[in-house]
Amino acid sequence: MNAPPASGAAASVKAGIAYFGLVFAAGFVLGTIRTLWLAPRIGAFGAVVIELPYMLAIAWFVCRWLVGRFAVGSTWTERLLMGVVAFVLLMIAELILTVAAFGGTVPGFIAALATPEGALGLLGQVAFAALPLVVRRRSPQTLR
Numbered sequence: 302m303n304a305p306p307a308s309g310a311a312a313s314v315k316a317g318i319a320y321f322g323l324v325f326a327a328g329f330v331l332g333t334i335r336t337l338w339l340a341p342r343i344g345a346f347g348a349v350v351i352e353l354p355y356m357l358a359i360a361w362f363v364c365r366w367l368v369g370r371f372a373v374g375s376t377w378t379e380r381l382l383m384g385v386v387a388f389v390l391l392m393i394a395e396l397i398l399t400v401a402a403f404g405g406t407v408p409g410f411i412a413a414l415a416t417p418e419g420a421l422g423l424l425g426q427v428a429f430a431a432l433p434l435v436v437r438r439r440s441p442q443t444l445r
Contacts, residue, residue, distance in 0.1 A: 309374045309376070309379045310379070310382060312371045312372055312373050312374070312379070313371075313373050313374070313379045313380070313382035313383040313386070314382065314383075314386050315371050316367045316368065316370070316371035316373045316383045316433075317382065317383040317384065317385070317386025317387040317390070317433075318386060318387075318390065319367050319370075319371070320360075320363060320364055320367050320383060320384075320386075320387040320433070321386070321387040321388075321390040321391050321394070323363045323367075324356070324359060324360050324363055324387070324391075324429060325390075325391060325394055327356070327359045327363075328356055331352050331355060331356060332352070334352075335348045335349070335351075335352045336348075339351060339352070345416075345418040346417050346418045346421065348418070349418045349421050349422055349425075350421065353421065353422070353425045356425060356429070357425060357428060357429065357432075360428075360429045360432055361432060361436065364432040364433055364436050365436045365437070367383075368380075368383070368433060368436055368437075373433065377434060380433040380434045381433070381434060383433040384429075384430040384431055384432065384433040384434065385430065387429070387430060387433075388426065388427070388429065388430035391426060391429070391430075392426070395410070396410050399413075
């Protein structure tokens with residue numbers, strides 16, 4: 302069942318919010334596994350290297366599904382809007398989580414992005430934001 306039709310920008314914003322929410326939830330689960338189990342064994346960078354392909358695969362499937370579900374238009378502006386909304390919400394959520402839940406600081410959050418694992422994670426988040434530009438809607442045949 303598809304969501305009710307919305308205007309181009311409204312559909313993109315709604316899809317971006319849903320995209321952020323679903324991928325953030327998956328990232329919270331995988332990030333917990335990465336931080337508590339994987340990183341102590343192989344290091345932070347290696348843990349991100351292992352986690353990132355899984356996160357991008359999840360993001361690909363979620364993005365593809367949501368583009369169809371919210372009938373996001375095929376123009377680059379509509380797709381870019383979806384990705385930008387999701388990316389901005391992701392960065393805000395990560396900053397809030399860092400500061401409120403883990404006692405970090407804004408400068409510390411920014412500095413962490415300059416580490417090898419932080420830069421790789423940021424690169425993955427940029428790829429996450431760009432996915433709406435390249436995914437295609439699922440055809441009706443694949444929905445059966």
